[in-house]
Amino acid sequence: MxxxxxxxxxxxxxxxxxxxxxxxxxxxxxxxxxxxxKQQFELDAKIKMQGNWSKTFPQRGFSIKAKDDYGGYxxxxxxxxxxxxxxxxxxxxxxAGNDWNKCHLRDRLNQKTVQQLxxxxxxxxxxxxxxxxxxxxxxxxxxxxxxxxxxxEFDGSVIEGTNKAxxxxxxxxxxxxxxxxxxxxxxxxxxDIENFADYFIVETYIINxxxxxxxxxxxxxxRTNNPAGKWRYVLWDTDLSLGxxxxxxxxxxxxxxxxxxxxxxxxxxxxxxxxxxxxxxxxYFVDRYCDLLNTIYRPYKFKKKAxxxxxxxxAEMARHFQLWGNFDSLPFPWSLYYPYLGLxxxxxxxxxxxxxxxxxxxxxxxxAFNQIQNQFSLLKQVNVTLxxxxxxxxxxKLNTIYPDSLPWSGTYFDGVPITMSxxxxxxxxxxxxxxxxxxxxxxxxxxxxxxxxxxxxxxxxFKTTDYIFDVYPNPFVDEFIVNYEIPEEKQVSLKxxxxxxxxxxxxxxxxxxxxxxxxxxxIDTRKYSLSDxxxxxxxxxxxxxxxxxxxxxx
Numbered sequence: 001m002x003x004x005x006x007x008x009x010x011x012x013x014x015x016x017x018x019x020x021x022x023x024x025x026x027x028x029x030x031x032x033x034x035x036x037x038k039q040q041f042e043l044d045a046k047i048k049m050q051g052n053w054s055k056t057f058p059q060r061g062f063s064i065k066a067k068d069d070y071g072g073y074x075x076x077x078x079x080x081x082x083x084x085x086x087x088x089x090x091x092x093x094x095x096a097g098n099d100w101n102k103c104h105l106r107d108r109l110n111q112k113t114v115q116q117l118x119x120x121x122x123x124x125x126x127x128x129x130x131x132x133x134x135x136x137x138x139x140x141x142x143x144x145x146x147x148x149x150x151x152x153e154f155d156g157s158v159i160e161g162t163n164k165a166x167x168x169x170x171x172x173x174x175x176x177x178x179x180x181x182x183x184x185x186x187x188x189x190x191x192d193i194e195n196f197a198d199y200f201i202v203e204t205y206i207i208n209x210x211x212x213x214x215x216x217x218x219x220x221x222x223r224t225n226n227p228a229g230k231w232r233y234v235l236w237d238t239d240l241s242l243g244x245x246x247x248x249x250x251x252x253x254x255x256x257x258x259x260x261x262x263x264x265x266x267x268x269x270x271x272x273x274x275x276x277x278x279x280x281x282x283x284y285f286v287d288r289y290c291d292l293l294n295t296i297y298r299p300y301k302f303k304k305k306a307x308x309x310x311x312x313x314x315a316e317m318a319r320h321f322q323l324w325g326n327f328d329s330l331p332f333p334w335s336l337y338y339p340y341l342g343l344x345x346x347x348x349x350x351x352x353x354x355x356x357x358x359x360x361x362x363x364x365x366x367x368a369f370n371q372i373q374n375q376f377s378l379l380k381q382v383n384v385t386l387x388x389x390x391x392x393x394x395x396x397k398l399n400t401i402y403p404d405s406l407p408w409s410g411t412y413f414d415g416v417p418i419t420m421s422x423x424x425x426x427x428x429x430x431x432x433x434x435x436x437x438x439x440x441x442x443x444x445x446x447x448x449x450x451x452x453x454x455x456x457x458x459x460x461x462f463k464t465t466d467y468i469f470d471v472y473p474n475p476f477v478d479e480f481i482v483n484y485e486i487p488e489e490k491q492v493s494l495k496x497x498x499x500x501x502x503x504x505x506x507x508x509x510x511x512x513x514x515x516x517x518x519x520x521x522x523i524d525t526r527k528y529s530l531s532d533x534x535x536x537x538x539x540x541x542x543x544x545x546x547x548x549x550x551x552x553x554x
Contacts, residue, residue: 001026001049002060014056020049030064032077041077054097054239059138059324061097063145065090080124080144082115092123092143093130098210098239101324101343103353104317105309108141110238113305114202117296117401119194121146121222121234127313129320139313139320146234151222155266161225165190169231170267178278191271192230193281194288199233200272201289204255205297205368210240212259216266243360251363254371282376286416289372291401293365294410302361310354314347321346369411379414385457386420393428393462397421407457414453420460421447424543428462429487435459467546468518469539475551482507482521484539489515493540496523496550499533510540525552 001024004010008018015021028047032040043066050061066073066089075088099106108125115122124144130137150161156170157163169190176183187193203211210217218237223229243251260276262269275281296302325345344350369381386396387407395402398410398420412418422430432442435458438450442461468485482494493510497503505528507521535550 014053020055020060024048028064032079041075043073043075050092050094051097054095054100057095057100059095059100061092061094061140063090063092079142080126082112083124083144088144090145092141092145093128094125094141094143095138096141096239097237099244101321101350102244103242103357104139104344104350105141105306105313105354106242106244106357107238108143109306109309110202110206110241111235113296113302114198114235118198118202118292119192120198120202121195121232123234123236127309127316129316136319136323138323139316146220146222150225151220153220154216159220165223165225165228166221166231167267170271173271173274178274178281184275184278184280187275190230192232193275193284195230195232196271196275197281197285197288198292199235200259201285201292202235203238204259205289205293205364206238206241207243207251207253207255207364208238208241209244209253209255210237211255212262212266212269214262214264216264216268219268242357244357251360252367254367254375256368256371256375260375283416286372286376286378286413287399287418289368290410290412291399293368295401297361297365299362299365303358306354306358306361310351317347317350321350373413376413376415378416379453381411382414382452383409383455384412384418384452385409385455387457387459388422389459389461392425394422394424394430394460396460397423412452414451417449417451419447419449420458422460424462426543426545427465429465429543431461431463433458433460465541465544467539467541467544469546469548471537471548471550474548475553476525477553478526479522479524480550482523482537482539483519485518486514486541487516489513490541493538494521495538495540497536497538499535501536504528504530504535507537 001019001022003020004015004018008015025046025048028045029042030045030047031042034040046065046067048063048065049055050063054061066075075091076086077088078086079088079091096104097107103109105127108127111122111125114120115124122144123146125141128140128142130140150163150165151159152161152163152166153159156167169187172183172190173187178184178187208218211219220234220236221231222234223231259269260273276285321344327343327345342353344353372378373381384398385407386398386403386409388394388396391406396406399418403410420433424430430446432444433439433448434442435456437454438452438456439458448458466485466487468483470483471480472483473480484492486492490513491510492508492512492514494506494508495503496505496507507523530552532552532554535552536547537550538545538547
């Protein structure tokens with residue numbers, strides 16, 4: 001099933017008629033070893049060729065599925081460390097798809113980049129090497145397979161389940177005014193709006209040219225149907241992105257406009273264009289686009305992740321190219337076609353391809369911000385700086401993100417308001433916001449929504465929380481006294497723990513509100529039959545916590 005055989009059309013790729021296009025499956029025995037060379041599992045499984053046109057390359061991927069009729073059983077192992085799933089019925093062994101022997105990592109890089117900070121469903125992955133019947137077969141990717149109910153692709157083709165609910169939703173969004181609050185609320189019950197926005201942001205930013213345009217490809221989406229859940233999109237096959245296609249995929253390509261106004265209609269663009277008529281969604285979409293450009297797609301962060309992938313693969317790539325990099329030694333028809341595709345024959349060429357991809361990461365934000373501004377007729381780009389005073393007093397949430405350090409700056413738009421919220425650190429209390437132009441008079445609201453018309457620095461001011469908390473005598477015999485002072489009405493909790501951290505008694509419930517003032521409590525431990533030894537008493541409010549070690553003596 002891996003080879004060409006006599007029925008292959010050798011006149012041009014993808015060599016239709018070859019055995020690898022037949023959809024055959026075969027029994028196979030699979031063994032998996034971790035980096036420590038220890039076997040983690042083995043199973044009998046059904047194996048098929050994986051991929052679509054990427055099967056054209058001489059190194060091909062495989063789809064693995066545990067099947068009862070092959071003597072298989074689900075795999076009880078955490079294949080992907082960043083996910084909590086510990087049992088799998090199937091997975092893919094992928095040969096980097098259409099990024100084969102270019103950077104050999106694009107899709108996996110895109111998936112892992114969005115995994116933690118977006119709402120997109122991904123196919124997790126990790127690099128691996130493959131041996132077939134004991135023979136080295138090169139660098140692959142171990143990849144997750146989707147296994148959903150009501151799982152669709154392209155314009156609504158059914159992979160599993162039914163497409164009726166999806167097509168009904170598309171019709172509702174197309175035929176109703178999305179600026180109407182009731183209509184938009186109805187869509188919110190059918191479609192995961194945050195997932196939908198993130199999906200279009202990521203695909204348009206990375207410029208996946210094998211996606212929407214004159215055709216619809218590499219789109220998959222799903223929902224649960226018992227009970228009916230919201231439709232969610234899966235990031236799928238982004239090999240032809242990050243500058244992979246030198247003609248259509250340059251960093252200046254306006255994939256955002258193409259997704260909204262495609263040359264050939266599709267249900268996904270219909271929904272996006274209609275939803276953008278709703279001001280709430282449009283503002284969320286623009287701010288969220290900026291949030292991601294200012295975080296995961298900051299060039300230094302994106303390039304750092306690419307470097308991490310390079311470093312992970314580097315030690316194995318020389319051996320990989322010894323097997324798959326010498327195109328002159330490949331048999332016909334590969335020797336005829338592949339020398340002209342810019343594929344890497346060796347490690348230096350591979351590293352040069354990665355450097356070219358990183359140039360895309362450097363230049364892309366400039367064009368993306370301009371395309372957003374032009375697409376939505378926004379007035380101008382503004383630089384927003386966030387800070388707190390004193391340093392370390394708290395954190396700031398900006399729209400959907402939490403800047404990882406302060407002061408922090410990012411690019412947003414005049415015409416789309418931003419929302420800032422403060423989170424005080426323990427020992428501090430928020431006072432007010434202030435900025436040189438927009439907030440000349442302090443504003444004491446914890447959350448602030450403003451339209452930023454010029455470059456501006458917003459500072460959240462705090463003060464230290466003045467609490468007094470002490471215990472005496474210490475050591476004590478039978479009684480001790482707790483003294484504390486709170487500066488304003490607060491929920492207060494006071495608990496006693498033993499030396500191994502078990503709660504011994506709750507002296508003040510955290511459900512209790514107490515007025516500002518001084519308090520003194522005498523605790524008679526004879527009521528609780530405490531034995532001699534070490535204890536800890538913890539005083540907690542919403543913005544302060546302190547623990548004191550106590551010793552009960554004879």
